[in-house]
Amino acid sequence: xxxxxxxxxxxPLCGAAANGLLVRHLPRRAAGLLACGTVAVSFALSVRxxxxxxxxEPAERLLTDxxxxxxxxxxxxxxxxxxxxxxxxxxxxxVSGVGLLIHIYSLGYMAxxxxxxxxxxxxxxxxxxxxxxxxxENLVMLFVGWEGVGLCSYLLISFWFxxxxxxxxxxxxxxxxxxxxxxxxxxxxxxxxxxxxxxxPGEGVFSFGTMAAHAPLLAPAATLIGLLLFFGATGxxxxxxxxxxxxxxxxxxxxxxALIHAATMVTAGVYMIARLHFIYVLTPTALLVVAIxxxxxxxxxxxxxxxxxxxxxxxxxxxxSQLGYxxxxxxxxxxxxxxxxxxxxxFFKALLFLGSGSVIHAMSNEQDMRLMGGLRRRMPLTxxxxxxxxxxxxxxxxxxxxxxxxxxxWRAFDGGGIWLWLLGFLGAGLTAFYMMRLVSLTFFGTNxxxxxxxxxxxxxxxxxxxPLVILAVLSLTGGWIGIPHFMGGANHxxxxxxxxxxxxxxxxxxxxxLGTVQAIEQGALGETAAAVAIGAHVVRDATGSAHxxxxxxxxxxxxxxxxxxxxxxxxxxxxxxxxRQAIAARLQSLAGGLPYxxxxxxxxxxxxxxxxxxxxxxxxxxxxLWKSVDVGLIDGLLVxxxxxxxxxxSSILRLFQNGxxxxxxxxxxxxxxxxxxxxxxSA
Amino acid sequence: MGLTHxxxxxxxxxxxxMAGVVIRRNSxxxxxxxxxxxxxxxxxxxxxxxxxxxxxGHVFVLMNFAVAAAEAAIGLAILVEIYRLRRTVNVDxxxxxxx
Numbered sequence: 001x002x003x004x005x006x007x008x009x010x011x012p013l014c015g016a017a018a019n020g021l022l023v024r025h026l027p028r029r030a031a032g033l034l035a036c037g038t039v040a041v042s043f044a045l046s047v048r049x050x051x052x053x054x055x056x057e058p059a060e061r062l063l064t065d066x067x068x069x070x071x072x073x074x075x076x077x078x079x080x081x082x083x084x085x086x087x088x089x090x091x092x093x094x095v096s097g098v099g100l101l102i103h104i105y106s107l108g109y110m111a112x113x114x115x116x117x118x119x120x121x122x123x124x125x126x127x128x129x130x131x132x133x134x135x136x137e138n139l140v141m142l143f144v145g146w147e148g149v150g151l152c153s154y155l156l157i158s159f160w161f162x163x164x165x166x167x168x169x170x171x172x173x174x175x176x177x178x179x180x181x182x183x184x185x186x187x188x189x190x191x192x193x194x195x196x197x198x199x200x201p202g203e204g205v206f207s208f209g210t211m212a213a214h215a216p217l218l219a220p221a222a223t224l225i226g227l228l229l230f231f232g233a234t235g236x237x238x239x240x241x242x243x244x245x246x247x248x249x250x251x252x253x254x255x256x257x258a259l260i261h262a263a264t265m266v267t268a269g270v271y272m273i274a275r276l277h278f279i280y281v282l283t284p285t286a287l288l289v290v291a292i293x294x295x296x297x298x299x300x301x302x303x304x305x306x307x308x309x310x311x312x313x314x315x316x317x318x319x320x321s322q323l324g325y326x327x328x329x330x331x332x333x334x335x336x337x338x339x340x341x342x343x344x345x346x347f348f349k350a351l352l353f354l355g356s357g358s359v360i361h362a363m364s365n366e367q368d369m370r371l372m373g374g375l376r377r378r379m380p381l382t383x384x385x386x387x388x389x390x391x392x393x394x395x396x397x398x399x400x401x402x403x404x405x406x407x408x409x410w411r412a413f414d415g416g417g418i419w420l421w422l423l424g425f426l427g428a429g430l431t432a433f434y435m436m437r438l439v440s441l442t443f444f445g446t447n448x449x450x451x452x453x454x455x456x457x458x459x460x461x462x463x464x465x466x467p468l469v470i471l472a473v474l475s476l477t478g479g480w481i482g483i484p485h486f487m488g489g490a491n492h493x494x495x496x497x498x499x500x501x502x503x504x505x506x507x508x509x510x511x512x513x514l515g516t517v518q519a520i521e522q523g524a525l526g527e528t529a530a531a532v533a534i535g536a537h538v539v540r541d542a543t544g545s546a547h548x549x550x551x552x553x554x555x556x557x558x559x560x561x562x563x564x565x566x567x568x569x570x571x572x573x574x575x576x577x578x579x580r581q582a583i584a585a586r587l588q589s590l591a592g593g594l595p596y597x598x599x600x601x602x603x604x605x606x607x608x609x610x611x612x613x614x615x616x617x618x619x620x621x622x623x624x625l626w627k628s629v630d631v632g633l634i635d636g637l638l639v640x641x642x643x644x645x646x647x648x649x650s651s652i653l654r655l656f657q658n659g660x661x662x663x664x665x666x667x668x669x670x671x672x673x674x675x676x677x678x679x680x681x682s683a
Numbered sequence: 684m685g686l687t688h689x690x691x692x693x694x695x696x697x698x699x700x701m702a703g704v705v706i707r708r709n710s711x712x713x714x715x716x717x718x719x720x721x722x723x724x725x726x727x728x729x730x731x732x733x734x735x736x737x738x739x740g741h742v743f744v745l746m747n748f749a750v751a752a753a754e755a756a757i758g759l760a761i762l763v764e765i766y767r768l769r770r771t772v773n774v775d776x777x778x779x780x781x782x
Contacts, residue, residue: 661774666705
């Protein structure tokens, strides 16, 4: 029992409740401090629990805190409880740590907003739901958090609800996420029906520990479960085909984009797949789908980001693309690499979003990069921190993004094949290019804004710049905990997550350096069917291959190639958009401007959805569901029909209730007479 | 005089009473007609009682008297009240329940 766990989750809820209930009575300063304070408490407790985990033996790093039994019906039992292991610890630290920085930033960014208190209530509620998602002890708790962050995302995207477009963006995010959640729920249902017959009472069927222990039983349904849950993940983590909501979500306040739509919530899908890796390793099919979708999304979103003019939309598509990398990592069985990139991405993408917020703040809410430029000298803190984020995202050594993205590309090459690697590799170069385009258009050249706006350009207050500086430091150093072996590092990050993803390896090591793979396979053959053998195979791929002879040469080659490729992207981006604007214009009109228009309009995917799903949906709703079913059947036949039937019958019956006493008696006596006659005659 | 005579008399009284209730509009007359019907029943009870040499029929007759007296008392009281309120005892005009 580790009772600190519940407070990590619940303290932000208290903040949300206080701010939400006292929204009209709390002074701004108190509301802001309360919100930041509760998240700070969560962060401090997370650090404490992390220290406690660190003190334990690797194989025993698992703390739980059970509050109550939520549901107990026969064999079905669900607890309200929290658990933390190395994976949960990473997530809790990222969520509460980055969350705290963004809370502090919001103090400055939202300072003059009317909905200040409401904003912080939502933000705290979000932190609560996200921590519940990452620390929940079972899949149901995870799902509650999953829905909670979806709700907060909706509330915050349409935070400025007076604007029609913002409200529409919120609705779009909500509905697209619901479509994904449908897959998630179905996946849970399949897990439940598969496992339930094997449960003993009181054994939580959705508990991660139980599911992992019974994983071989899930093998027959693993592909179905894996695909259904991944569909849920495509909704939350904005992968093809459900990524369309994320760019629109930029309608929300910028700190929200940084916290929810870059650093935390959108990574929930990656976290969920990593958390349920023991199911995914049973199903090569589902893993392959995850890997392909991830790799395609990574490249696809990067191409769209090339042409966007809204500074936040570029970052949004970049997020979609980076989430694709994380999915690619999970898909090739390199969950550690996926989580590593999740963490570093949280640092530099939060930094970039907050930096863009600082720019937007300075530019009097202008978001179009075509009207920016030359901000370098006017924003002496935003500019270098933004540059750090850009370089980190582009994957330049020794910034954080280099280590995590390179790890993914290497694993993709090693475990997935050259095609998956190539998709990711191309995307990496594009990432560097579009980020440099963004920087060039924003910070270099001459300012293209109107005179009134120009006059107001200023550096942001300290509440906003201090988080920027901290995040910049993290973006630089965050990757150093995962320096891979071939560079002479110890890859502490992988070692840290090892007990979660490869428990067998730890056991094998503890037994005194047994041949890891051998031990796994022996265990697998001795105990259960081929399912575990497949799992072991993936595990071997993910861990063993790093030690291949000659692999180091390959790793060096790939790392150098991607570094050179990213540098080329950066230079080209700077040269085209910073130096020779004419080339940019020529690029636009290439091949009649068609490729440019296609990219600018995001491959017309929204239009395709509109034509194939939305319009027929409207038509179906209007012609069939509304006019036939609702008006015709329900209103006409059922509601009005029954009313008419009652009216007809009653109009007949009313004739007998005329209040004429003598008529009653007459009917009564006639009836008696008829009875008497009947019985007399029949006797 | 055999049993048949009594029964025919009773049937005739009952029919007269019933006709009174059905045909007349004055509620006082209707109450009296009900009394006639009750009396018809009493005659039947008494006749059978005599025929069987058994007293239980008489007991019912006495019960009937008591009930009829109570009914008349209450019925008349109600009628008097209705007359005070509506200035009529014509049942065809007393249709408040319907209207």
